[in-house]
Amino acid sequence: MALVEVNNLVKHFPVKGGLLNTTIAKVHAVNDVSLQIHQGEVLGIVGESGCGKSTLGRLITRLYPPTSGQIIYDGNDLTYRSYGEMREFRKRIQIIFQDPSSSLNPRMTVGTMLKEVVKFHKVVPPNEVNSYIDAMIDKVGLPSDAREKYPHEFSGGQKQRIGIARALAVQPDFIVADEPISALDVSIQAQILNLLMDIKKEFGLTIMFISHDLKVVSHFCDRLIVMYLGKVVEEMRCDDIHAEALHPYTKALLGANPVDDPDKRKELTILEGEVPSPYNPPPGCPFVTRCPIVEEQCHQSMPPLEYKDVDNQQQVACFKVERALNQKSE
Secondary structure: OOOEEEEEEEEEEEEEEOOOOEEEEEEEEEEEEEEEEOOOOEEEEEOOOOOOHHHHHHHHOOOOOOOEEEEEEOOEEOOOOOHHHHHHHHOOEEEEOOOOOOOOOOOOOHHHHHHHHHHHOOOOOHHHHHHHHHHHHHHOOOOHHHHHOOHHHOOHHHHHHHHHHHHHOOOOOEEEEEOOOOOOOHHHHHHHHHHHHHHHHHHOOEEEEEOOOHHHHHHHOOEEEEEEOOEEEEEEEOOOHHHHOOOHHHHHHHHOOOOOOHHHOOOOOOOOOOOOOOOOOOOOOOOOOOOOOOOHHHHHOOOOOEEEEOOOOEEEOOHHHHHHHHHHHO
16 A cells, blocks of 8 residues: 555645635646655656646645645545644654755754754653754754754755754654755755665655656656646656656656766757646646647547556556557557
């Protein structure tokens, strides 16, 4: 059984306006997303800005209430649980935010921040709290005097280590890492990734890793989900994403990704057309306005996300790819 299971998840954000401040439109942030995350794996979520990656992560952690759908964690339905009912699961489900500066309380020292969550969730006996906090600070590679300092006294990479320590302090089973390295210098990104890999192995964590960087995802994650305009368009293992990618949007993302060897550089695939408005998404495939292999059927209905390779756990939502694969199998 999957540790995390999401079924037909939908999130719409109302847009208010007019004299009476009524709802005049809805932002379709997440549209009918279903996925599973198994114990001990790292699932990567990729896509352009605005595709719904971060919203999906906040829905699964119940920082946002869903419009519809279902969120199941370790067999427990969390979809419509109240704030009080969610308290027992906050210890098991944590999130690392993209911007470490805005996610830390500037009026609290590192020690106070960590002590607050450790005491609230009763992670260790009261007489062991201080030594436990010191161990957490050391675990994420911060200096021993960090507990007495405030967030503004640290660099961006150190602030993200504080965020990781705060998430790790309650001994969670599942962590959503929402673009944890995108706001950091390149030299610091590798350090944070190595830290995440180390704690994942040591504590047996399950991680949902949200990122723009396909190279990082292919190195760090076990499986990959590609989102476009709130929908999942492809899912596959990360063994060789360049060889396995089937959806035209995934191929375009990979084509725009830098390569290490200039001799292996391929011609850049430039997507033409405009991204549809999330206020009024198209009735068919969301990629229809930019797809280089679009057909008439794509304008009428959304292609189902179906398995094309069960062994590789690969699913693709594309009518033309499906027909091509069927013809090849025949």
